[in-house]
Amino acid sequence: MKKQLKQKEIELLSAYLDNQLSGKEKLRVESKIQEDETWKFAFNNLKITRKVLHYAPKIKVPRNFTLRPEMVNSKRRSFTSYPTMRLVSSIASILFALVFVGDFMYKGALPVSDVANQVSFSSADLAEESAGEPMVASMDDADGMEAPQEEMAPAAEAEISADEALGNDQDQADSLESNDVAEPSSDTPNLQENSETPAARIAGTAIPTDAPETDIQVEDEDTEDENQSDTDLQNKSGLEEEIEPKNLGNENRINNIITLTKWALGILAIITGIQTFRTRRN
């Protein structure tokens, strides 16, 4: 049994066959082939193998492969390749699930009382908006009836409750008597009107029925201050009215964005899912 050549020796023979050896290596391999039968057989068989492969029939091209403009100008398929579509589809599905679950948990985490408060506030707010403006106008229309309203400023700043407001009927009556100067006075408090929010009352929605004529006496030096405090109060109450609806508006916008995002991700997940399926089939 003949000895076997090592891999390195076969590589040398193979390279010698292709005339890829340097002078020194070439001489060494040539002498080995002449002296060693194993080398000689191995070399002959390698030579025949190469010859067989070299004479492998060449295949005629079935047609020309020249390109037409429409072949190279068509959209690249890489974007819609299977791996890309699969990746996009997976990411869209995960994001959709996250947004959906996150939104659901956020809404679920809101206490019922908060939701109820928001709803009641909105109703009160709407009532204020609808009722407040005409009253301000009517007060402005009352010529020469600049009523003293010193008590109204602290009341507004302290955000007094409806019950407290009921206890201050006299003060309110004093402050708002100017609207009803000609009317007969009455000591009976109007509970319906007093149950309104302080802000609404400050804005002029609470119309007292009793207004003592003595309270109409106002010193001239106090008029400017009173006017100033009246302006401040109106500004303040207006600010409060603006801030709350703004918060509600922001919340609505966020809800809209979340809803839109959910829809967009859902649609993207479905489209890419279908495309992935079609790409895989192709």
Added chain:
Amino acid sequence: MDETEMVQYAKEGDLDAFNRLVLEYQDLAFNVAYRLMGDPAAAEDITQDAFISAYRKINSFKGGSFKAWLMRIVTNAGYDELRKLKRRPTVALEPVTNEDEEIESPVWLTDPGETPEHTIEREELNSAIQNCLNDLDFEFKTIVILVDVQGMNYSEVAQAVSKPLGTVKSRLARARIKMQDCLRGFGELLPSSFRLESEGLNR
């Protein structure tokens, strides 16, 4: 117009110049693809895709051997196609007669000028070679096809397969030994001048 000029024009978007390169290399590209795949229809698809890809990527060709650069695209396309086939194995469509019998001499292999004996001999040789090539791993098959079947030199092949020259030499030697072992199995089916010695196969 020489090859460098044609490449330059092709880079500027001249499709006619690129098509001249296509005509120059389509035989080589198709034959490499055929030997890689063993199927003329698949080879046709690979060749066409490779030329489209080459045109789109022509600006990435930075000089050197255009043939080697093109062969890299062809072999990569062949590799992708083989991977796809592995994922979704299909039955090869052999040419058949009206009676559903396999045609032993497909039209693309026939040569009108040769005798029937030569035709048979050539077909047997072709079949033996292709069977043995199909048994090789892709990296060995690519190198033996480019060097021994297509006659490309080592440096071009190294460029085409993006491997060092030493790797090409080593893989070629191993591929030749594997082919030798395989072809020995065909023995008498090979033409007498191509028959390997029964003794002296050493490893």
